[in-house]
Amino acid sequence: MTVTVRDLRPDDRADVESFAHVRHLALPHILWTPDAIVHRLAHTHPDARFRSLVAEEDGEVIGSAQVQLAYDSPEPGQGMLNIYVRPDRTHRGAGTLLVRASEEHLTAHGATKLLAWVLDEPANRAFAERHGYRASRSAHFLRLDLTGKTLPPLQSPPPGIELRSAADFGDDPRPLFELDAETTSDEPSDVETEFTDYETWVEENWKHPLLDRELTTVAFVKGRPAAFSVAWTDPATGRYATAMTGTARAHRGRGLAKLTKNASLHRARAAGYTTALTGNDVGNQPMLAINKWFGYEICASEVRYVRELG
Known part of the structure; x- marks a missing residue:
């Protein structure tokens, strides 16, 4: 049996579905x-x-990688590789081949610092360490059963606060871009991010196929977006995910993040979604506290591993 690595074929639906299947099995x-x-x-x-890469064994996709430079970071030379192998197809060399191909691609384009998220499990951590990576910060995956009774009651906005959906932005989401840029730059991370290119944000985020504009909820103060909770949905599986929740600096401490997320979760449940997913850096204690209030439970954790190249 021979394992090979190649680029994902985006025009081949079966190939893309195999990539998605590997990812779902490894990181549900x-x-x-x-x-x-x-x-x-x-x-x-x-x-x-x-680049999206696949590891293939005798015609079967058994591993996957997504690889890129942190182009939107003010610190140059950072590369990111996230590699996942089917849990029932490990120890075949797929992970090592994907690491090698990913590192070669990133270093060829000037990366001097490599970062990878690794599931917080002994085998996964040992794999990263064998390849010269050291542990850095951690994050949690959280899950909420929307069919249960843990979701807090729906709250009415206080005076002066109006809740709207992202669908109200129509073809001019620039105010939402500006809010996203401010809140994202303040998120705990070992990769600083700056959103400065509006057109790129529109293509990458506003037009993302998982973005649910009806369920994405925005709190307005004096006619301007002050906080939001971004919803991604997969109707085929009944799953809803919070892609981002944040509040503009001038409006923090007023409970607006909790208000927008609560409204979005209630609307998601009313729309028939049964599971809510999200993730938080362990350093983001305010958001972890909010999610605990909602009833989310930690279902898995991951560790960022870093390799500095000399």
């Missing part, structure tokens, strides 16, 4: 759909040098 806490995978491959900014 994130929404993986063929349309979303193709969208990311087609619409990520060219400066990211983004």
Whole structure:
């Protein structure tokens, strides 16, 4: 049996579905759909040098990798590789081949610091360490059963606060872009991010196939977006995911993030979604507290591993 690595074939639906299947088996806490995978491959900014790779054994896709430069970070030379192998197809060399191909691609484009998320399990961590990576920060995956009774009651907005959906932005989502740029730059992370390119944001985020504009909820203060909770949905599986929740700096401490997320979760449940997913850096204690209040439970954790190249 021979394992080989190649690029994903975005025009081959079966190939993309196999990639999505591997990702779902290895990391079921994130929404993986063929349309979303193709969208990311087609619409990520060219400066990211983004690639999707598959490891194939005798015609069967058993491993996957998504590889890119952190093009939107003010710190140059950072490359990211996230590699997942089917849990029932490990110890065949697929992971090592994907690491090698990913590192070669990133270093060829100037990366001097490599970062990878690794599931917080002994075998996965040992694999990363064998390849010269050291552990950095951690994050949690969280899950909420929307069919249960843990969701807090729906709250009415206080005076002066209006809740709207992202669908109200129509073809001019720039105010939402500005809010996203401010809140994302303040998120705990070992990769600083700056959203400065509106057109790229529109292509990568506003037009993302998983984005549910009706369920994405925005709190307005004096006619301007002040907080939001971004919803991604997969109707085929009944799963809803919070892609981002944040509040503008001038409006923090007023409970607006909790207000928008609560409204979005209630609307998701009313629309028939049964499972809510999200993720938080362990350093984001305010958001972890909010999610605990909603009834989310930690279902898995991951560790960022880093390799500095000399």
